[in-house]
Amino acid sequence: MPRTPLIGTLTEDLTLTAGSFIVTIYGDIVVPRGEVLWMGSLIEICARLDISENLVRTAVSRLVSADRLEGERVGRRSYYRLAPSARAEFADAARLLYAPRDRANKWLLVFDADLPEDQARRARMAKVAPGLWISPDRADLPATHAPILRAEPVAGIDRLSELARFWDMDELHSRYRAMLDRFRPLADRLDDITPEDALIARLLLVHVYRSVVLRDPGLPEAALPEDWPGTEAQRLFRQLYLALSSNADRQIAAMMEGEAGPLSATTDRTTARLAALTT
Incomplete structure (x- = not known):
């Protein structure tokens, strides 16, 4: 048809x-x-x-x-x-x-040198340094046993848009x-x-x-x-x-x-x- x-x-x-x-x-x-x-x-x-x-x-x-x-x-x-x-x-x-959809106002930092990149991409995380990943805190923790820290901005809030460069x-x-x-x-x-x-x-x-x-x-x-x-x-x-x-x-x-x-x-x-x- x-x-x-x-x-x-x-x-x-x-x-x-x-x-x-x-x-x-x-x-x-x-x-x-x-x-x-x-x-x-x-x-x-x-x-x-x-x-x-x-x-x-x-x-x-x-x-x-x-x-x-x-x-x-x-x-x-x-x-x-x-x-x-x-x-x-x-x-x-x-x-x-x-x-x-409420946008997050905090961030997650994941310290995992062994995290597969395809898994990180599916979780919409970005690599900021070897073994260090970042994502907005969307209340769904990545599937890893590595340390995960929750962070919130305390200064430089007017420059937060610079973090967007870690994603395409x-x-x-x-x-x-x-x-x-x-x-x-x-x-x-x-x-x-x-x-x-x-x-x-x-x-x-x-x-x-x-x-x-x-x-x-x-x-x-x-x-x-x-x-x-x-x-x-x-x-x-x-x-x-x-x-x-x-x-x-x-x-x-x-x-x-x-x-x-x-x-x-x-x-x-x-x-x-x-x-x-x-x-």
Whole structure:
């Protein structure tokens, strides 16, 4: 099924990989609705973005091999749910996307000469010297047994922005700007959007915003570069997500199935998610 004009505009020059987009589908749609999805529904929604059935099946197989998904057959149908190893990571991502985001005003110093750099990057920490890592105090301690100190500024507060150099803020700036350029026009096209386009547009919104916000260290306000676009991007994400959700949730109930039948349009978890976005 070809993309509609609206979806074609939103996906212009956007690279979508099947595995990454499936992760978005599970995080935004499936997790708050029982965590189980029929493979046929996954194939159908990916087809709306020209992701073929073969690519979906290959991506799901790889996600299973990577302990991200678990499969189960019921009769002739295959269903997939999140693997236990993926649930905590999904919960962390959901807090960044949907929960109120209070910027830290303290810092963590981690003294660990053996901390793998890929682990540090996933925790959005930055290396300031050999064996010394820094991150905003986001209330989630890094997974290490090394000493961790909590610090707060006592002087030079007007120069806190100099700490931003330890992260690639230029790349984040560009990604936020690209997200704003892609989705800002959508705000003027919401009055006549179809439920199907609302669902696909919301998934694309989550997919693009998630790819940026999971890299954002969440620096304190005083440490952010001037004209930081992340704040506007968060505001646009919340505005569009709330505006799209009534139609999108209706489409979920109409086209997507779990092991117990059609997915619910809303659940306690989806209602709580929307409430958090309004605060």
